[in-house]
Amino acid sequence: MSLKDDFQTFISNLEPNNMDEMETTVGEMAKKLNSYYYNLTGDKTSHMYIVGSVGRGTSIKGASDLDIIFDLPSSKYKQYDEYESNGQSALLQEVKTVLKTRYTNTDISGDGQVVVIKFKKYTVELVPGFKQCDDSFKYPDTNDGGCWKITKPLAEIDESKNTIDDTDYNFKYIANMLRSWKNKQGFKIGGLLIDTLTYNFLNSNTEYRNIEFDNYLDMTKELFNYLKGLNKEQSYWYALGSNQKVYNCDNGKFITKAKKAYKKIENLTKESLSVNKKLREVFGAQFPKKTTLVEERNFYSNTEEFIEDMFQIDIKYDLNIDCKVTQDGFRPTLLSIILENTMFLKPKKRLEFFIDNIDDNINGSYDIYWKVKNEGEVAKERNCIRGQIKKHNTDKIYESTDFKGEHYVECYIVQNNICVARDRIDVPISNYEYIMA
Structure with a gap:
């Protein structure tokens, strides 16, 4: 397709x-x-x-x-x-x-x-x-x-439905995409703020109001370019229809997430071999996967699981995970600091992944699931991509750096069979001696 x-x-x-x-x-x-x-x-x-x-x-x-x-x-x-x-x-x-x-x-x-x-x-x-x-x-x-x-919700409903009609449903589709993005990336943002920002985007970029799906890649890039340019310090926006204040309740975290999304897709074209892969990284498994001939004849077991296939996804709470990296003779270091400095891990290091912060607003009991995914050619050659989602119900899991690849770990909070919080941390491992001892 x-x-x-x-x-x-x-x-x-x-x-x-x-x-x-x-x-x-x-x-x-x-x-x-x-x-x-x-x-x-x-x-x-x-x-x-x-x-x-x-x-x-x-x-x-x-x-x-x-x-x-x-x-x-x-x-x-x-x-x-x-x-x-x-x-x-x-x-x-x-x-x-x-x-x-x-x-x-x-x-x-x-x-x-x-x-x-x-x-x-x-x-x-x-x-x-x-x-x-x-x-x-x-x-x-x-x-x-x-x-x-x-x-004044009725005014908001009227304006939303009028805009859906006036934009040939593009307003609805874009608002849907942003909700999928929020659920994939795991951050809080209210539905009314999503709809208001979508409304403002289309009013500021009228060339996208009545586009067809063949223009959606360009629109998506411009959408995240628009969002990343907003002011994180802005206290509120005026809601569509009602002009009531919609508050920036999470310190503009969505703007930081938009910057990362834009960086991931800014150079993509329709012909890019990785276009579907990158869009899935932004929006989640609901975006179709592009199967290549190599993948059709793969020689490894595709054991990866997706949280979207196991539970409803409706991110409502913040979750942050980190990792303590240790090796005999070296001082422990946080993986988040290593990533900030654009460095890599070497093999044979011990990793302690842990929940660094969880939203205080989560009430009642919940389950904790973890996912460890190995990526790269070595993982495939060893038939060890992993990626299963397992219920640990602990705030820590332990791993080690064994071979080169752009690996990652995800954590999910599941309450009443709904995934209400998630976070991911990348684990880049290199064999080269000159990259991080």
Whole structure:
């Protein structure tokens, strides 16, 4: 297939596969809440709004969050606004109690600004709100004693859907690609910020608004060139449609990641032998692999596994891994420092890979998986490419540098059968004596 076809297949691979199930769940919740708050029997649609990435039409396969707003009667606002202390918290608890009568065996909690309902394959975050005359919603915030805030998701949904139509779906496709990139590279960035940056990119580079798939390589390079040029210190961007502030909550980490992505693909052409390989390194295994005649007749066992084939991928948390390199007679050195200085490892060194930092926001239990992948001709000659993904449930694994190649190690955090954090560190090994003792 041509690269044009590969991009089209990539986009197809990102299509959500659980929309019907999610819509059924939303209907059941609406039915319960409409019965309780409006005395409506069997009504599965009134007063319920699907918002977030699903509502804007930009979610992808594996997304594990479904954001919804239920419009409550204004009398409920008056009731809880008159509370002496944190009526917002009391409101969340009431909605939680109502839903608990429908989902008796489901984990339901109410805190902050949402009621959280945890199903096996996804989590619903329901905001109890009060629709205003301008189509915004007033909603409760239980923090700092409680207050009411305003959100404008319907304006964002309208602008998103209009832009999808105006760009022949390119807005949706690019937003999907950035979500796949986020999941492959393992960093946090909100869906609304992704959509806003995509929107801004297309408004700044109008030549890409109505392109076909045969122009997607050039567009992708320009997309990362645009993202890497943004200011890491910028506090917020204005959301599409609503002009509400979307905050830069992870110190602009996505900009650093965009610089690396751009460097990886900037010199690629449609005829480059490595174009699919490099695009898979950026976007993940959902991008088609280009099989060569050599690979078809390979003399080694392809034992590599991909986390995308094992679990849903929805990166929500930060994870950083590093490695302590030791050898008799030498002082231990961190692999991250070696890589910063563009140096290589020599064989026969001991390696201790470890989790250096994990997001404090991860609540509850989770499993830790590790992957060790050997690359290069020596790995193939020895029939030792490895690449299996194994559950260790430890924050350390031990390896050694045995032979030359551009090897790497990845770590994954899996919670409720969803990969919510990941990181990778390269392990370049050289046989040459003049490179790093």
